Each structure stands twice: as C-alpha cells, then as structure tokens.
Amino acid sequence: MRVLVLGSGTSHGVPMIGCRCPVCTSTDPRNRRMRTSAAVRLGDKTLLIDTTPELRLQALAAGLDRVDAVALSHSHADHIMGFDELRRFSELARCAIPVYAAPATLSTVFRVFDYVLTDESYHHFGIPCVAWHPLTAPVDLWGHRLTPVPLEHGAALATGFRLDGPDGAALAWCPDCRGIPAGSWDLLRGLDVLFIDGLRHRPHPTHFTVAQTLEVIREVAPRRAYLIHMTHDLDHATTEAGLPALPSVAGGVRLAYDGLTVDVVPRS
Numbered sequence: 001m002r003v004l005v006l007g008s009g010t011s012h013g014v015p016m017i018g019c020r021c022p023v024c025t026s027t028d029p030r031n032r033r034m035r036t037s038a039a040v041r042l043g044d045k046t047l048l049i050d051t052t053p054e055l056r057l058q059a060l061a062a063g064l065d066r067v068d069a070v071a072l073s074h075s076h077a078d079h080i081m082g083f084d085e086l087r088r089f090s091e092l093a094r095c096a097i098p099v100y101a102a103p104a105t106l107s108t109v110f111r112v113f114d115y116v117l118t119d120e121s122y123h124h125f126g127i128p129c130v131a132w133h134p135l136t137a138p139v140d141l142w143g144h145r146l147t148p149v150p151l152e153h154g155a156a157l158a159t160g161f162r163l164d165g166p167d168g169a170a171l172a173w174c175p176d177c178r179g180i181p182a183g184s185w186d187l188l189r190g191l192d193v194l195f196i197d198g199l200r201h202r203p204h205p206t207h208f209t210v211a212q213t214l215e216v217i218r219e220v221a222p223r224r225a226y227l228i229h230m231t232h233d234l235d236h237a238t239t240e241a242g243l244p245a246l247p248s249v250a251g252g253v254r255l256a257y258d259g260l261t262v263d264v265v266p267r268s
C-alpha cells in the first residue's frame with residue numbers, strides 16, 4: 001500500500017486567512033497545509049479518504065487522476081465540502097464510485113449533496129455518481145480489508161480507518177480525535193504506519209494535543225507514526241526536531257506534510 005498525503009492541515013488550513021504569524025508567512029513548503037485527506041493506493045486502485053474543500057487543487061497537485069472508492073471520516077465541513085469534485089472522478093471511471101462512511105455521516109452528506117446520482121444508467125455526467133455504503137464492520141476492498149475505527153471527536157464520533165493489505169501490511173488514518181474509545185485500542189495495534197490527529201500544543205475540546213497524541217502512539221506502538229490535521233501553531237521543522245524518541249516506535253514519529261508519500265510494508 002502507498003499513502004499519498006493530500007492535505008495535513010486543520011479546518012482553517014495553513015496559512016490561515018488574515019494571519020501573519022511566522023508559520024503562516026513561512027517559506028517552508030511543509031508549512032503550507034491544505035485540509036487533511038489522503039489517497040491510498042491499494043494495488044492498482046485508489047481509495048480517497050475524505051473530500052476536502054480543496055479536493056480539486058489537491059488532485060491536480062498530486063496528479064490524482066482516478067478514485068475507485070471514497071471513505072469519509074465524519075461530516076465536518078473540512079472533510080466533506082469537496083464532495084462535488086467526485087463528479088470528475090465518476091466521469092473518468094464511468095461508473096458509480098462507492099462511498100463508505102458511518103450511517104450518521106452518510107445521512108449528513110446525503111442531505112448536503114442531495115443532487116448526487118446513484119443510478120449510473122443515467123450517464124448524466126457532470127454530477128457525482130456514487131453508491132452509498134454504510135460502514136459498520138470491516139469490508140473487503142480489492143483484497144484489502146477496510147476496518148472502521150470509532151474515535152471520540154467532542155460530542156460526536158468520527159471514524160478512523162485501518163487498512164490491512166494482502167501482504168500483511170497495515171496502516172491507520174485517524175484524522176479528528178480527542179479520545180480513543182475502549183473498543184478501538186486493539187484496532188490500532190500491529191500497524192506499520194499510524195497517521196493521527198496532532199492538532200497543536202494548546203488543549204482543544206475536540207482534538208488531541210501533540211503530547212496526548214504521543215501518548216496514544218507510545219501505547220499502540222506502530223512501527224512509524226505521522227501527525228496530521230495540524231494548525232499554524234506548529235512549525236514543521238522546529239516541532240519535528242522537538243519530538244521525543246519513543247522506544248516503542250522504532251521508525252520514529254514525524255509530522256506529515258502535503259505531498260508526502262509513505263510506502264506501507266509489512267512489519268518484519
């Protein structure tokens with residue numbers, strides 16, 4: 001499996017409108033963060049995780065020219081507002097694109113984008129054509145297993161995604177969380193790579209701080225970990241240099257950045 005990080009920023013993005021702080025005015029391209037999402041290559045197929053408001057720009061920047069399935073973590077605006085861009089991908093695929101999400105997320109997306117098509121026989125391209133798949137248990141995606149990982153995100157639940165490849169490689173993508181429900185801890189063990197919300201250092205009601213994220217990473221002990229969904233509080237270079245070495249995470253903890261590619265291979 002190969003993960004292409006399309007965006008690594010929080011809901012404001014970085015730079016933030018009207019902010020002249022050192023990170024928002026930085027010349028380090030790793031400090032330019034579109035809203036958090038990823039494209040995951042599963043063999044010759046591509047799973048898109050979340051449809052951010054910048055999906056079109058992200059797809060162009062990454063050379064993303066196909067999407068074979070979509071998984072949505074939750075219905076906050078920074079994760080769904082690019083859903084209409086799926087019109088181009090369903091046009092390219094000439095079929096309905098399967099969309100996987102928790103039932104509550106699907107019902108919100110269905111309400112916001114109530115014009116999308118589900119019947120591909122209309123050939124009414126110019127409108128997204130999708131097939132809705134409520135995700136409440138693991139499903140098979142071309143020989144890979146997609147497992148929903150419930151996450152606490154303030155009053156609501158968000159969904160993280162674990163992917164297990166046919167070669168035994170495993171990754172998880174957990175974009176928005178402030179807690180790990182008791183039943184989700186085991187779903188985050190045995191990973192080669194964990195991508196997880198590491199918003200900023202100051203406490204936040206619905207997101208982990210960097211220190212809280214490091215505690216989760218230390219506990220579940222992936223081989224490598226990357227922080228995602230970061231605000232302008234975190235300068236890439238200085239934050240990464242200040243991250244502690246975790247003995248249980250041999251490959252280290254890094255900050256993700258837009259355009260980062262991570263190959264996920266089985267733990268030896």
Ligand SMILES: [Zn+2]
Pocket residue numbers: 010011076078079175176229
């Ligand atoms: Zn978010």
Ligand SMILES: [Zn+2]
Pocket residue numbers: 015016019020021022023024025232
């Ligand atoms: Zn700023």
Ligand SMILES: [Zn+2]
Pocket residue numbers: 074076153176
């Ligand atoms: Zn959210």
